[in-house]
Structures are given as structure tokens and as C-alpha cells.
Amino acid sequence: MNTNVFSVFFTIGGSVGFGLFLFLVLPTFLIFRKMSK
DSSP states (O other): OOHHHHHHHHHHHHHHHHHHHHHHHHHHHHHHHHHHO
16 A cells, blocks of 8 residues: 555545544534533
8 A cells, every 4th residue: 555645545534534523522512611601
């Protein structure tokens, strides 16, 4: 397997996964803050 191709795939997958993680966690965090007040 080519290391360069794997590096590009890992970078794209990591950025997509990180964006999805923020998209799921931030609304949950905001809802939790509203409920705790």
C-alpha cells in the first residue's frame, strides 16, 4: 500500500470525523448548559 495515498486518506477521514464529532457534541453541550441553568 502506498504511504502517500494512506496519508491523504487518513487526513481526509480524520478531518471529516472531527467535523462530525464537533457537529454532534456542540449541540449536546449547549442543550446541557441550558438545562443546568
